[in-house]
Amino acid sequence: MTLEKAKHFKKRKSLHIYHFIIGFITISVLFLTTKWSWISSILLSQQIKPSSDDGDMLQLKHIFHHGTGPKNYKLHRRLDITPEYLFKHQDYFTQLTQNLESPEVNINSDNLDQIYQQSDWPEIHHGKNPFDIELPFKKNPGETIRLKERNTPQFIESYLDYARDVRGDAHILNRINLEWIHDEIKVPNVTDRDTVVTLATISSNAYVRYPKSDDEKKKSDWIDLGDWDPNRENSDINFGWDDIGLRGHVFVSRDNKTVVIGIKGTSGAGLPGGGSDETGGNDKTNDNLLFSCCCARISYMWTTVCDCYEKTYTCNQDCLERELRKEDKYYQAILEIYRNVTDLYPPESTDIWVTGHSLGGALASLLGRTFGLPAVAFEAPGEMLATRRLHLPAPPGIPKYMENIWHFGNTADPIYMGVCNGASSTCNLAGYAMETSCHTGLQCVYDVVTDKGWSVNLLNHRIHTVIDDIILTYNETAPCVQQPPCRDCFNWRFVAHDDDEKDEPKLPNPLRSSTLKTSSTTTSKSIFKSTSQSSLQSTSKTEASPTSSSVPSHEEPPKKCLERTWYGWCSKWGYDDDDDDEK
Numbered sequence: 001m002t003l004e005k006a007k008h009f010k011k012r013k014s015l016h017i018y019h020f021i022i023g024f025i026t027i028s029v030l031f032l033t034t035k036w037s038w039i040s041s042i043l044l045s046q047q048i049k050p051s052s053d054d055g056d057m058l059q060l061k062h063i064f065h066h067g068t069g070p071k072n073y074k075l076h077r078r079l080d081i082t083p084e085y086l087f088k089h090q091d092y093f094t095q096l097t098q099n100l101e102s103p104e105v106n107i108n109s110d111n112l113d114q115i116y117q118q119s120d121w122p123e124i125h126h127g128k129n130p131f132d133i134e135l136p137f138k139k140n141p142g143e144t145i146r147l148k149e150r151n152t153p154q155f156i157e158s159y160l161d162y163a164r165d166v167r168g169d170a171h172i173l174n175r176i177n178l179e180w181i182h183d184e185i186k187v188p189n190v191t192d193r194d195t196v197v198t199l200a201t202i203s204s205n206a207y208v209r210y211p212k213s214d215d216e217k218k219k220s221d222w223i224d225l226g227d228w229d230p231n232r233e234n235s236d237i238n239f240g241w242d243d244i245g246l247r248g249h250v251f252v253s254r255d256n257k258t259v260v261i262g263i264k265g266t267s268g269a270g271l272p273g274g275g276s277d278e279t280g281g282n283d284k285t286n287d288n289l290l291f292s293c294c295c296a297r298i299s300y301m302w303t304t305v306c307d308c309y310e311k312t313y314t315c316n317q318d319c320l321e322r323e324l325r326k327e328d329k330y331y332q333a334i335l336e337i338y339r340n341v342t343d344l345y346p347p348e349s350t351d352i353w354v355t356g357h358s359l360g361g362a363l364a365s366l367l368g369r370t371f372g373l374p375a376v377a378f379e380a381p382g383e384m385l386a387t388r389r390l391h392l393p394a395p396p397g398i399p400k401y402m403e404n405i406w407h408f409g410n411t412a413d414p415i416y417m418g419v420c421n422g423a424s425s426t427c428n429l430a431g432y433a434m435e436t437s438c439h440t441g442l443q444c445v446y447d448v449v450t451d452k453g454w455s456v457n458l459l460n461h462r463i464h465t466v467i468d469d470i471i472l473t474y475n476e477t478a479p480c481v482q483q484p485p486c487r488d489c490f491n492w493r494f495v496a497h498d499d500d501e502k503d504e505p506k507l508p509n510p511l512r513s514s515t516l517k518t519s520s521t522t523t524s525k526s527i528f529k530s531t532s533q534s535s536l537q538s539t540s541k542t543e544a545s546p547t548s549s550s551v552p553s554h555e556e557p558p559k560k561c562l563e564r565t566w567y568g569w570c571s572k573w574g575y576d577d578d579d580d581d582e583k
Contacts, residue, residue: 057134058198058260062250063210064340066333067226068282072245073328076226076336079210085221086132089211093129096209120204122467124197130208135198135251139258139351142187144402145395146372148179151347156335156370156393163391164321167496180395186258186351187374190406190444196477197467199376200408202262203357204463206249225340245282246333246363250341258351261341263334263367265360286330287359288433289323291381293489296433310495317494321389330359331390334367347371356380357463358415365405365440366392374404375441379416379461382436385488400482405441408478410470412454413461426458438486444478446470 060081067075079085086093125133149155159178166172189195247264266283288296288305294315295304308319324331338352345352353374356364361377368375369392377383394403409416418437420427427434448454448470459465471477 056137056253056255056258058137058202058251058253058258059134060131060205060249061252062341062344064225064248064250064337065222065245066248066337067245068286068330068333069328073333074226075245076224076340077222078225078340079222081131088221092211093131097127097129120207120462120464122201122204122464124468124472125201130205131210133201133205135201137195137198137253137258137260138189138192139186139195140189142185142374142404144183144185144372144404145180145398146183147393148181150371151342159393160325160391163393164318164325167318168388168391178393183372185374185404187404188353188376190376190480191477193471193474193477196376196408197471199260199353199355200357200378200463200467200471202249202251202260203265203355203360203378204467205251206247206262206264206356206360207267208249246330246337248334248337248341252345256345256350258353259341259345260353260355261338261364261367263337263354263356263360263363265356265358283359284431287381288431289329290359290362290383290386291436292433293385293435293492294320295323313491314493314495316496317389318496320494321391324386324390330363331366331386334363335370338367338371357466358461361407362386365407366390368405369394369403369440372404376406376408378408378463378466379410379413380407380439381415381434382418382438382486382488384438384440384486385436387440400442403441406444406480407439407441408444408446408466408471410446410454410460410466411449412456414456414458415461417456419456420458436488438488439483442480443483444480446474446478 062081063079065075065077065079067073121130147155159176162176163173188199249262249264251260251262252258266287285305292305294309295306297304297309297315306319306323308316308323310316323329326332338354341352342350351374353376354364354367355361355376355378357378358380361380362383364375365377365380365383366386367373369387407416411417414420414425415427415434418434419425420432420434422428448460449456454460
């Protein structure tokens with residue numbers, strides 16, 4: 001080998017070694033980079049938890065009971081579901097969980113009361129304690145338009161009273177100048193099947209019986225929120241279950257930023273132990289008041305739930321509206337339950353949702369509409385008629401998607417579809433006048449009649465059937481769409497008899513007599529002491545007409561209302577410049 005070839009060979013060898021080293025270094029760097037990225041992702045996944053927007057868990061924290069009926073409507077209690085409470089009643093919960101796994105007996109599908117008395121806890125949760133179960137959910141960003149003063153004490157109630165007194169006359173109500181605000185809120189992800197199942201489970205949970213014992217009358221776990229005194233000699237700790245009342249089961253997320261109120265539906269649809277000792281009688285009264293055309297007057301054989309029926313297909317509208325707003329009825333009860341929930345969880349910093357099944361779903365929808373809360377109802381009867389009779393506030397022109405009210409139902413449920421009516425219907429035979437079919441918000445309907453060949457049957461109204469046999473058997477949740485134009489009770493005539501004051505509230509009336517200056521002003525200040533007067537002043541002070549004043553005396557001309565509160569009461573009487581010129 002010549003010297004030149006030796007040098008060339010040595011040079012090539014050095015070049016190969018150099019390329020090998022460079023390649024080795026490059027591969028090593030790539031490997032270490034990839035490896036570290038993989039290791040970092042594992043470490044990061046262990047440290048970072050999903051945000052509340054992506055998912056969280058809900059757990060039962062409180063049960064609220066509000067009394068209803070002529071005697072108990074002022075009673076209100078709260079039960080906190082703490083670890084100490086769960087430990088104290090662990091034997092009861094063990095027995096309860098075992099009972100929930102009992103096989104369902106054969107029942108008559110034509111007997112609505114018997115259906116209401118069966119276990120309704122979903123099969124997917126068999127073996128789980130309803131009092132400490134954790135339920136997953138997801139929420140989405142949303143938006144709504146709602147009243148700015150909705151959480152001011154007595155604001156909503158006073159507005160509804162005034163709206164009822166003027167019969168919902170838009171011309172008069174527009175003078176109030178209600179202040180609406182656009183809010184960015186969090187709403188339940190109704191396209192996520194697990195979230196829908198969770199809300200349906202909370203609706204079912206509202207039927208669950210809580211532990212009770214007669215020997216604990218002096219040491220009840222309940223907290224008094226009203227006129228109930230646990231230390232009174234004849235006090236009954238079973239109030240709210242054995243006695244008439246409405247329940248709300250409150251679930252709270254781990255971060256305390258989301259609260260879901262599950263409102264109990266018609267009793268009997270709950271868990272073992274339901275039946276004659278439940279609140280079914282009062283539930284039926286409110287069912288018949290909310291969902292019938294006129295006090296559940298089907299025929300001469302019926303006992304009506306109010307005295308508003310006048311003659312064949314003729315009903316007193318003013319009477320109906322007063323009945324719905326009575327303190328001993330369910331609508332007023334859910335308003336007070338909501339107020340007590342917001343005492344614990346301020347609505348300014350908490351996402352509050354409402355849900356319920358059947359009657360509970362309709363009440364959830366009414367509550368959601370009243371305060372601008374997201375509401376998800378399951379198999380609820382049509383509540384649009386009750387919404388209008390209550391004159392619930394709604395911003396003008398709000399699109400359906402911003403109402404944030406969703407009604408889940410199925411085409412084989414005669415109550416949801418509004419076909420369980422008529423003299424020969426099962427509902428009628430059981431004493432229920434379910435005559436409405438129109439819903440507010442969006443309808444999310446599973447067409448099981450077409451998809452599964454089901455027949456219309458009352459058994460398909462049960463919440464556990466909805467969860468186990470419908471929602472969980474579909475790959476996706478039902479699409480939510482607007483209901484076509486709908487009208488309830490089209491063949492009824494609704495009348496009023498105070499024609500002399502059809503455009504104004506009943507006396508004492510601030511639009512009529514200057515002699516009412518003192519009383520109306522005093523009432524105004526006492527009711528709305530905490531309300532922002534700047535946002536509620538009416539612009540109608542110059543709209544008073546001569547016909548709305550009392551006959552002027554010979555001594556002085558009649559005074560004019562110079563300022564009014566938002567609901568129409570005159571807060572200042574006197575003469576303006578024009579009156580002085582006329583004098």
